Amino acid sequence: MIKEPLLFNRDISWLSFNERVLLEAGNTEVPLFERIKFLSIYSSNLDEFYRVRMPALQKSDYDNGHNCYEQAATVINKQQQEFGKILSKSIIPELEKQGYHFCYKEDIPTEIIPYITSYFYSQVAGFLHPVHMLDNTVFFPENNRLYLVVIIRKDLEEHTYMVNIPSNHLNRFIKITQSGKSYIVFLEDIIRHNIKILFPDADSICSYNIKVTRDAELDVLDSDDEDLTDRFEKQLKKRDYGSATRFLYEPGLDAKHLQNIINALSLKKASLVQGGRYHNMKDLASLPIRDPALSYPDWPAIQDLNGFDHSETLFEAVSKRDLMVHAPYQTYDTILRFFNEAAINNDVEEIYTTLYRVASDSKIVHALISAARVGKKVTVLVELKARFDEENNILWAKRMKLAGVKIVYSVNSLKVHAKLALVKRKNTDLPYLGLMATGNLNESTARFYTDHILLTANQPMLAEAEKLFGFLSKKKKPEKTDAINFQHLLVAQFNLLTKFTELIDREIENARNGLSSGITIKLNNIEEEVLISKLYEASNAGVKVNLIARSICRLVPGIPGQSENITVKRIVDRYLEHGRVFIFHNEGNHEVFMGSSDWMNRNIYRRIEVCFPIYDNDLKNELMSIISLQWNDTQKAVLIDKDLKNVPLVKKAKGIRSQEGIYQYLSEVVKNTTQELTQAST
Structure with missing residues (x-):
């Protein structure tokens, strides 16, 4: 067996x-x-x-x-x-x-009480809405909002009130400077300190912080585009009123009152979690501390790009050779310029792109709108089901549609997660120019997500991209009869799983024949069992597998007879690691792919994802150098062991911090390239 x-x-x-x-x-x-x-x-x-x-x-x-x-x-x-x-x-x-006194789980310091009281009266009191919880009171705590449960005794009777903490209207933290010292106080502590003002006749008052978290799932059936957006908008309004998944409460709330609140707020199916005194600690990022010495040193985005000297247009440069942007180390302006040049270039007739998470004030979308207004054919695939970005995506989709952009929404059961843009031109031997990325076309997240973006004029590969856009415009799920002969692109639902399996099989065959082999993969998540089993098979054949998995990793490394040749690492640093890169040794003639797809069930079987080969040898070597820096990181990388523990690596005196190393490496690459171009021009 x-x-x-x-x-x-x-x-x-x-x-x-x-x-x-x-x-x-x-x-x-x-x-x-x-x-x-x-x-x-x-x-x-x-x-x-x-x-x-x-x-x-x-x-x-x-x-x-x-x-x-x-x-x-x-x-x-x-x-x-x-x-x-x-x-x-x-x-x-x-x-x-x-010099910052953070008032945490303590009484308000005496020296700032006058200010706290004044602040309560002038800024806070008008936002408070105490609700008396009687037997027939209907009170619905909003998703992830903060509340105080206030229990008062008056004339030997006990009363329970719910009081909102208006952190959606006011700063969560208030800084008061006294005698050269800065005090930082929670908004809820200001309310608690002044709670007797709200209940002046109470004989005694106890108060406790609570929070309710609600299910975020949306249930929207397929329909025509107009009806689909309306349905999504209606569902979004209901999202914060979904069933409760967690009831977080402060210690000290006794069993009787806890049960009364659970009953009153219909929280019987929620997970009951006794947390600390404070909730929504994600707000810590808004602490009023602005001291550069307490933050990372600035790394200004590298403005130049290897192979692009700005003496020509970006389109002219891409027509000559492939270019690659590594965000956020290199400026994202190059990507914005791609769309801007497409909008104003008279030879551009058609523009196609996918948008998964749109920036709140997207310059890319503004360029697409401008292109449509001057008569270019612009087609945009907007993913409505990008969780927590649905509302913003709908807003921009409507604006684009008003400007004449053709908007295509994916079918409900299939997300389009691919990161592609395609420009089609006239009067040229290279009608296609394209952009393919590992991350969203979003200039906001590009400031702190590490991603790789390829700009290319590879005509056969971009012709396949056009075929994919044509298929997606039909708004249907891929079927066996929908065969597109992809020779370059790896597209989920079509050939992605098969191609990755073949690439692993080749490394297995090489190892069994005594030839050099190896697999290096960097992605966010790895879950899909067919591909994991293939990596186990590769390990058993003697293939060394290096895996950098940022978050979810179902693959268990280091198990004899299963995965003893597989090593898994995880990197967490100032930027969020987001790029997906796949390197297959191929007897030293490395094949390198990038793309949008993690190895998750949803990516492989329920989404349209696109991975693509890197053909340019200079860019291939550049990308492999970046991955090598990450693999050899001893500062911010950890090993994931067979027990799922984050095991720190032994730091060397001059260890590698890969994100810093990549920044320095790319700075040097651009410097050397600029010198070569200068010498060539003189």
Whole structure:
């Protein structure tokens, strides 16, 4: 009987990634305010986990004999304790040394009470809406909003009130400077300190912070475009009124009052979590601390690009050779320029692009609108189902449509996650120019997501992109009869799984024949079992597999007879690692691919994803050098071991911090290229 391969649980693996974020918050070598930001990121990630994954876990079966929901809750509870320890025992004392007194779990200091009282009357009181919780009171706590449960005694009777904490209208943290010292106070503590003003006749008052997190899932059936956007907008209005997935409450709330609140707020199916005194700690990123010495040193985006000397247009440069932008190390202006040149170039007749998460004031969309207004044919595939970006995507889609842009929405059961843009020109031997990326075409997230963007005039590859756009415009799911002969692109639902399997099989065959072999893959998530099993097979054949997986990783490394030749690393640093790169040794003639696709079930089977080869040898070597720096990182990389632990690497005296190394490497590449171009011109 063949033994089933070992796999990590998907959600516990993701929680391991969030633990890695927490480790960075606890790292005293990280600048203080950046550590606070990592606490904020951890908290924000966890909120989304409760909105998206916990509802699914509540309905799931056991995994390897474990109740997944209970297992996740146990892991989260342990991490939350570590969160509180890092904040109270490490970060707050460091803030004190820097002259910031963070009032955390303590009474308001006497010296600032007059200011706090004045602030309450002038700024806060008008936003408060106490609700008396009687038997017939209907009160619905909004998703992830903060509330106070206030229990008062008056004339031997007990009354319960719900009081909103208006952090959606006011700053969560208030800074008061007295005698050269800065005090930082939570908004809810200002309300609690002045709570007797709201209930002047109370004999005694107790108050407790609570928060309710709600299911974020949308349920929208397919329909025509106009009706689809209307349905999405109606569902979005209901999202914050979904079923409760978590009820977070402050310690000290006794069992009787806790049960009364659960009953009154219809929270019986929610996960009950006794948290700390404060919730929504994602707000820590808004602490009023603006000291550059407490943050990362500035890394200005590199303005020049290897192979583009600005003496010609970007289109002219791309027509001569492939270019690559590595965001955020290099300026994203090159990508904006691609769309701007497309909008104003008289030879451009058609523009096609996909938009998954649109920037709030997207310059790319403005360029597309301008192109349509001057008569160019512009087709945009807008993904409405990009979670938590639906409203913004709908807004921009409507604006583009009014300007004459043809808007195509994907069918409900199939997301278009590919990152593509295609320009079609007249009066040239190279009618196609294109852009293919590992991340969203979004200038906002490009400031802190590491991604790679290829600009190319490879005509056969871009002709395939045009065929894909044509298919997607039909708005239907791919079927076996929808065969497109992709020779260059790897497209999920068509040939992506088959092609990756063939590439792994070739490395297996080479290893078995005594030839050199190897696989290096960097992605965000790896879950899909067919591809994981192929990597296990490669390991058993002697292929060395290097895997950099930022978050979810179901593959278990280092298991004899399964994965002893597989090493998995994870990198967390100032930028969010987001690029997907696939390198196959091929007896030393490396084949390198980039693209939008992680190895998740959703990416392989339920989305349109596009990966693509890097043909230019200089760019291939450049990309491989970047991945090599990441693989050899000893500062911000950790090993994921067979027990799913984040194991720090042994730091060397002059260890590598890959993000810093990449910035320096690309700066040097551009410097050398500029010198070569200067010498050639003279």
